[in-house]
Structures are given as C-alpha cells and as structure tokens.
Amino acid sequence: MIIRIGHLYPDMLNLYGDRGNIIALTQRMNARGIEVQTDRITMGKSFNADDYDILFIGGGQDFEQDVLLDDLKKGKDLQINKAIHNGTVFLAICGGYQMLGKYYKTYDGKMLEYMGALDFYTEGREERMIGNYAFKTKEGIEVVGFENHSGRTHLGSDVEPLGKMIKGYGNNGEDGTEGVRYKNTFGTYSHGPILPKNAKFADLLISKAVENKYGTAKLEPLDDTLEHKAQKQIMKLYIK
Amino acid sequence: MKVFLSCLVCRLVTFILQKLGRGATTLPGRVALKVKRNVLSDLSKNVKVIIVTGTNGKTTSCRIIEEGLKTAGKTYFINKSGANLITGITASFIMNSTITGKNKMEYAIVECDENAFREVSRYIRADVVLVTNVFRDQLDRYGEVTHTLNAIKESVLNLPDATVCLNADCSLTYSMSKDIPNKIITYGVNVPFDKDAKEPEISDAKYCIFCKHEYKYSYHTYGHLGGFECSECGYKRKTPDFAVDSVEELKPNHSVVITDFNGDKNITKINIGGTYNIYNAIGCAAGLYALGISQENIYTALQNFNGAFGRMEQFVSGDNKINVILVKNPAGFSQTMSFLKSIEDDFTMILSLNDNAADGRDVSWIWDVDFADIFKKSNVKDIYVTGKRCYDMAIRVKYEGVGNREIKVIENEDYDKLVDIATSQGRDVYIVPTYTSMMTMRPVIAKRLGGKDFWE
C-alpha cells in the first residue's frame, strides 16, 4: 500500500509546528506497513488533485497570506475544490482552514475573497481567541489543541462542524461549534501539531484515506501510551 | 526631589525584600515608576548606555559586552537577566546611582525585552542600540514576527542619537536601516558555518519584507540568516562593517574565526561554543566599537569571555558535569541541538517544557525544532523529559525517532528527582529547559550542587 500526501505551501504556511502533522501521519502509516510519499506543493508549482490521497494545508502569518491568495488563483484553487468534492482526505488548519471558505472580512472592513470551496465565512475582530481547548467529533473522538485566531467563522447549512466544543472558543466563541467537516475534509482552528497527540483523530484520517484508495481499512492498533498521557495532561491542566 | 523620592522607595522596597529573603521582583521598579514615571530619563543622563535587544542572544551578548568593558578597565552595571522590562531596568539604574540620582558607573549595559523596548525608549537616553536578530518567539504573547520588528523600529525612532548595530544577515532586522535616521553599524557572517548543510526548513522570513517576492540566498548560516537578495526590488544583504570572514574551527567550547573589522583582519578565538554565539560575538564587537572600546580590547574580550548565566551554565557532580542550556524558541532550540551534536563524549539529555506566559502558552513551537538527527548519535545515551508539559515533549521526541531508547518521564516538575537522576548518571548531563522551568529548577540544582545564589 502506498498513500500520497500533498503538503500545500510548506514553505509559507509552516508556522506553529504544522509539519508535526505530516510527521505523525507518515510514522503512523509506516508503523502499519503503509508506504508514504509526500510532495511539497510550493508557490508557483501546479498540482493535480487526483495524484493525492491526503492533502494538508497549515496556518500562517497575515503578511504571507496575501502572497498566497494570488498563487491560489492561478489554478490551485480549482484542484483543491475538486479534491474536496471528490472526497479526498483534506486536513486544513487555522489560516488554511479559513481559506477554504467564501471570504474573510478583517475587523477594519477589508474584504479578502477566499476560495469558496465550502459554505462558510469568517469575520475578524480585534480581540484574539487564544488558549488550550478541546472538542469532540461526531464519532466521540476527543481532540485537544491550542487555538489562536481573531477570525470568527460561521458555518452555512451545506457543511457540518468538525466537533462540539468541550472547552474554549472554537469557530466563533458563540455557537459551540469547532471547525468544519464536509465529506473527508476536516478544517480546524487547532493550529500546529494537532495529529501527534490526538492519535485517534490521526487514525480517522488515515483510515478514510486507505478506504478511499483500497476499499477497506483496518488499522492495527499502535502503542499510544504517551499520546494518551499527553491528552490527559492537557485535560487535567486546562479543560476539566 | 521626585527623583530622590523615587530612588528612595525603590531602595527601601529592595532592602525589605532582601531582608525577607525574597529575590528581586518587579516590585522595587514598580514603586519607583509610580513616584516618577520618567525617572529613567534623569538616571540615564550621565552614563554611557548600550541597549541590547532582539529575539535571541540578548543575555549572552550583554555578558560579552561586560567582558569588553571589564577588559578596557571601565566601570559598568548591567541589569539582571530576566529583569529586562521597564521595572527591572529602572530598578537597576536606581541601585547603581547615588540617592540624588547621579550614576556611579561609567557605563550601563541594558538588556531590554524587544516588546518592552517601546516603553523604555520613551524615557531612556542611549548611546548605542544593539539588535541581535528577529525570530519568531512566543507567538501567542506578542503576535507575529513583523510586530516584533516594528516594536524595535519604533523604539529606535525614539532614540535618534543612538548608534544602531544591525545584523546584516537578518533580512528582518536589516530592513529597519531604511526607516531610521540613526548612524548604523552592521555586522554579520560572510560564509556558511557548514558548507554541506541542506537548506533550512524553518524560515521566519522567506519572502521579501518590502515586495513579498521570494528571497534568493547565496548561502545560509542558520534560520533565515544569510546572504539574502530580492531580485524584484533589489533589497539585499550588504557586506557588513564587522564581519566573520571565515570559520576555521567549531568546537563545543569555542570557535576560531577570521574577523574583518572595517578591513582589519584578525584570527580570533571566540571562547564560547555554538554557531549562534559567533553572531553574538561579532554583534558585540560592533557594539563595543560603537561605545569607543579599542579593537585590541575587543579581541581580548572575545578570547576571554566565558559562559553566560542561564544560557549555558555548568554544575559539577563528582567527575561529571551537569550543564543547563536555556531555550526559548525554535531557532535557539535547534542551535542547541546542533551544538549537542558536536559533543563526542557520552551524555544524558533532559528536555524540560513549560507553558507559562514567559515560555509561551502555546507549545506548538517545539515541532519547528530541527533536532539535526541528534538521536542517530550513539553517545546520546538516555533521554528524559520533564516540565509542566512533559508529555508534549515526550511525543515530540518520540516522533523524531529515538531508536531503541526509552523516553523517560519525570512527572510533576519534580526537580529534586531530576537532580537525583542527573547526579546518578555516571556521565555528563545536558538539561535543556524553557525559561520558567529553568527558573524553578536552577535553585534546586544550585542548592544541591553549589553555585552562586541566583539573586546575587
């Protein structure tokens, strides 16, 4: 078995340890005998979504997102759209998550047109929402992370939230939702390395990707003692 | 009169705290500022002031400058490491002045937090500002990297008479040369430290700060430092006034380089290991020169300098050494790993991660650390993790791949246990903590192994 990962803009959206997610996916697949090949899809490089089983896009600084929006419009947006609607596994984080929506309106009124691949929009406010947080997916998987965003995301009726907040702000600090889920696209504000310490969530993504490609997926369990203890440590310190 | 009162209350509070056996806190400076907000402007009048700011290397740089002034036979004072906000800086000026506010020393070395610089610069008078570099640091507290740069730039604008020493290899730092009216001295490293090194993955400034085009590099030193050039708008590195022209030797405890100070070439030993300390050394050479210290004294200082509190501190346990190296951000942590990689003797590594405000609440940054394949080296014998977020560090190390080693966890920030473990290894130990972890573990280590009292 071989799973191909496309890492979008690893050169620009590499803040907050986003690469931890690629490392976690790769090692958790390798441990089960699945070969992984990762391509860096950088600025100015075109790609075909059909070549990938998993796509990943991280967060970034405001300064660099301007540069990136121009590049997206040169064809990457169409491929991303296709991947999302074909059910390719796609993990999008923070700034990368926001870009899948319709637009971002900054708190001082500036409009940024985004890809519009999914039915949601984001509006910025001056006050940032920062802190350790936790949410639960519809499968009952508890995910802990760290959010740090000024954008408030509001989901439309065509998409589901990725999870319900256990503690923290999530999409907008108001409606108790976190992230977006549509087919196999997962958008979240948990910036940086969400997958390493949320092993069950990482395996959910892996099993969807293997299922897409090979029909069924049965993942052998791994020794996740440290991962569970990390989750527990955060739960104890900040959540419950 | 108010200067007098302000100094008096500051001394009183310090005295009382000392009697109570409490270390320096922000309280003395705070009360002094309550009495007279701009007390610093009076106190910095009759003393030559150098301010050291930037993301990495502030404390080490201050120590090198201290060595330079000592070599030149000057009197000076320096604010304590960690007391680098306006409260701590004010208190250190007061403690080194007469009660009427006249400074007793010829020079003041001021380590200044880059985000506290804005406020400090409103009151202080300075002769020299040394900016070490701008890297991503404690994002959740300060926002993004350009905010840090702007904070420094705006502060420098409050000090138009100061000579500013800028790192020419840092595209972020050097960019401020276009916007400030000050006299500028540049410093940098003209060559890569490791010719075979692959291009660094981490980059805090990949795109031109002026026009957002991707920089081309003729070489990299570390992080985003190196020979950058923007082909679009022409912004590029300029050969610095104070340069390291070639690197002859990189050892754990020292480096040998050829320096070029305004055309004067010299083979120079820098008596502290780590490539990042080559930057600190050359930056300080520029700073000392701006302060009027002779080149001869500068060379001597670089050769004699040893260590800096907290950044790399050594304790002795029997035949073995327990070393503590503070890390604050991905660049510093990566440099520490590449430094440890240069060690040939067996050792035990202890990594400690906290997430208090001064460490950065968000621990995601550890995933940006480049471990430089250190765990492939067989002389790294044991790996322990500790700190408030020990399990986050455990996972980070696990996914880095540690071979057959077991990742051992010291839970509950139990630093007594840490010392038990460190002293029973029968080999050297390198402890790599984040800031507040270092602050808590250090007294415990010092109590058991000796070492001067932290507060002195």
Ligand SMILES: [Zn+2]
């Ligand atoms: Zn440019």
